[in-house]
Amino acid sequence: MSGLRAADPQEWTALMVQGQRGDTHAYHRLLLGITPYLRAIAHRVHRNPSDAEDTVQDILLTLHEVRQTYDPARPFKPWLAGIARHRVADRLRALGRVAAGEVMSDIEHEAFAAVDKSGDAALNSRAVEAALLALPAGQRQAITLLKLQEQSLKEAAAQSGMSIASLKVSAHRGIKALRRLLGEGYP
Structure with a gap:
């Protein structure tokens, strides 16, 4: 979509709520806004850009599948960080490259950093x-x-x-x- 502006983190919660209500424009803006954030998380963990991008796609798919479970009374960014942390851990286990405990502390700190x-x-x-x-x-x-x-x-x-x-x-x-x-x- 040309001219569609990516959302700032301050807008994410409102856009998620609008997306839950069926506003596809708001949901698309949310996805555009969170993708760079998710890429930053994935690239911190994966050396291979392809693995990082696969992880981002896993996170986005999971978000889409569970979007109706989001509670609008709670902050969106920590909820998203939790999904990201779990998908990164799943990807690392699937790749079998690193014991889960070796990388998770960095991801957990990212989840804490994601909180305002x-x-x-x-x-x-x-x-x-x-x-x-x-x-x-x-x-x-x-x-x-x-x-x-x-x-x-x-x-x-x-x-x-x-x-x-x-x-x-x-x-x-x-x-x-x-x-x-x-x-x-x-x-």
Whole structure:
């Protein structure tokens, strides 16, 4: 479409809501606006431009498939960053080039960076990061593998060297500790 202007990040939420309501012009502007952002994420992870572009396409397809699940009451950019993080991890696992844990921390930081660092969002993400770092290593690893990276118990056990039972216990205790720490307004 000639003359169609790509959307700025500040417009993404409104355009997504309009797109959910059937406004194809708004949805197309949203896609034009988010594509450079998604390319930047993909190129940080993939050396091969073809792999990066395939990852961007995976993210865009996933976004299109799940667009009706977006909750307009919540910020769009962190939701999009979560989709991107999962598709990047899926692509890395499919390529078999890197163990999931070696790259995910950079992607997770990107997801945190994607949040507008003003107000409650910045405080919440910093509080969660700080509380996670305060956990014992086993609990932190279990939560990272099972909850943040969404690995199966079998995958997480293979990567961590922990038994499935130990992972379950560590994840349960870690989540309980996070709730306690965050309930105390940590840090």
